Amino acid sequence: MQSNFKAYLGVDLKKGFVSNIYKYVVALFLFLFLSFELFFSQSQENESLIFTTTDLWFYIFQGMPVYEPSNELPFIIPLQWMIIQILPALLVLNYPTKDLYSYGIQEIVRLRKRCNWWISKCIWLVLSIAAYYAIAFLCVNLVSLFFGEYSFSFNHEYFELFYSPNSDFEKTSFVMYILPLSTTITISFFQMLFSIIIKPIYSFFIVVCYDIISAFYCFPLLIGDKTMLLRLSLFESGKVDFEITIIINFILFIFTYFIGSLYFSKMDFIKKG
């Protein structure tokens, strides 16, 4: 049975990635655009600034500082961050359900185990989101290699000019690479589960709303804002603790996986009208 699952997994991953190929191309252009934008906007103001790979990464995933509601400061949705979060939601949008109610029926009957289909989709999801962040990583690497400084440390001049980092933030730059990825995977898991329980389009809007609420309220279970690097406790204004967030992400990830397994093992395969 294991070799059967392996064969199925290979086919499933290929189908899933090919169905999203255009979305990955959009992601590539988006991340290239954002990387170049930093260069061109900042170098006009200060020609001496040289950006490193991590500077670019930070710029792309910075989000917004923790929002403190007040009359003078209205809440404005951080558009750049929102677009970056919507793209993974589009990646997860309809492949699992589309597959489930078409070709997937033939596969499930042959797999003879419902859980194998679910496990395969979970692996596809993790790899899909990882590929999305890998594209971002590739873009910042390429742009910094040719136009800036290929380095995983920060440009102090730039950071101290625009942000207020704590003294130990330099040592933990890897956090900036891991946290957005793990958080997006966890949120995408909710989305995939909802898309099977309700409808893909509803689950998409639920996730978008969840992200917006997360940007507005700071609460441990509203993890959407954990993809905003400016909210990391590495910065003076930040409240997001890396270790706690990773633990919460992991717990939610496992929880969603088991709820999904349970639901899928009992669900009726009938297309929702």
Place this chain on the structure above:
Amino acid sequence: MKIKIENLTKTFKGSKVLDNISISFDSGKIYGLSGRNGSGKTMLMRAICGLIRPTDGFVEFDGKRLWRDISFPPNIGVLIENPSFISRYSGFKNLKILASIQNKISDEQIRTAIQKVGLDPFDKKPYRKYSLGMKQRLGIACAIMEDPDIVLLDEPTNALDENGVKLIKEILMSMRENRIIIISCHDKEDLEFLSDEIIMISNGKLKN
């Protein structure tokens, strides 16, 4: 092989789509499910496949009960509603992918199944360029290629011309020995032509 269905009931949003169905199917016969659209034919097939969970009652395969002892019927070939395949792949490649999951038939056997339904196994044309009739034939090839003990074909004559229906009849007749074949069709004439025994369904109930 014997399929035993006992008091099978399925309720959706308060309405019974299958209502207390009890019936047995034995090897060597072609059973035809007849009924109007929405009468419960497809739902009964889904229940036999293990795709829906009964609200009450059960389906057994040689004493092994679905949802208790097994998740899906052993060795089954199905065509439920419209066939659906990967649009950019040829018919052969689509079937090869599905066959790789159980890995019990060779490429030659896949080609034989495609040939049986009147398609060219070496045709490189992608599935999206197939006509409706060709899609239907490929769906039938997919259901029979692994030499299953149980074959469920939901509306197999959809989009097929007279010759196509005759060909399906020949295929089913050649396969019926030691197998349970259940087909559904809303066209009474086609169904009478294809099956040995007709089972009428109306509003989710079996009609005598």
